Amino acid sequence: MDPTVPLLFLDVDGPLNPWRAKPQRRPEGYTTLRMRPTGWEPPRPALRVWLNPAHGPLLLDLGFRIVWATTWKTEANTWIAPVLGLPELPALEWPRMHHQDPEGVHWKTRHLVASAAGRPFAWVDDEIGPRDLAWIARHHRGRALPYRVDPAKGLLPDDFTTLRQWAAGLVEGGAA
Template identity: 85%
Template structure:
């Protein structure tokens, strides 16, 4: 019987698209793309997105079951996944986005814990804070990792190493 992989809830803007990098300096290894996902309706140019095609194989090799946890929802499979060489991934279906939480946690936090349903999970996002980590520790019955990524840099080798190590510890029965 094959072991169940931990989930990796993956945000797009910040971790994969370093949107806060200086607009005139595309990060090394990244490709500049113009996209118009649903909801990007302002007049003028399409949304500028920077993606690093090398991230796809790295993500697939981490030892996780990948799940989109982004406002792009399933459109990440249309716009983001093909550039990275990712297969179609499930996506969290947010009942409500961008709302204020009564306990001050990120609006995604409760939904991700519910979606994980006790399974081990890591969450990669640029908007994670100490309240999110504390809330996950109190309310999630399995191992959980909330890994913040700098939105000006995106995922870096140290981020991939930390995620790979955490997944290996969980798979080996260790307590991360």
């Protein structure tokens, strides 16, 4: 693993699955899928997921080492990656999920920074807030781009451009 290649910590719901889009209006380019990841077994109805197959090649072309940073964990390789044409990717294993942080940062933030271990990283998620930006700026010694995506729109062409340019060192960005 080349330590100069930045990591891309990628969430599923929000960036790839624009779950907040109006239910009757599937975003253009997206496919509607019904999935049953762990926790969505009957009698619960299957989970509706919208994915855009064009996102896979775009993600692979960004210049990052992609790591799933999602509650889907390794199941993203089963349910999400094949639809997008992605290879099997590493996934973060969360020590705890959905807990309240004493400093009010997102429950993923501390673990992402620890997992990056000083390496440059971008974090694409729909739940990044100002406290996360400040915490990352104080605690991560490398370059970081916490990148919030609107969960009603998902990743858009300009987002891919920004991420590609940041990975190439062409765009400053950071947690400050």
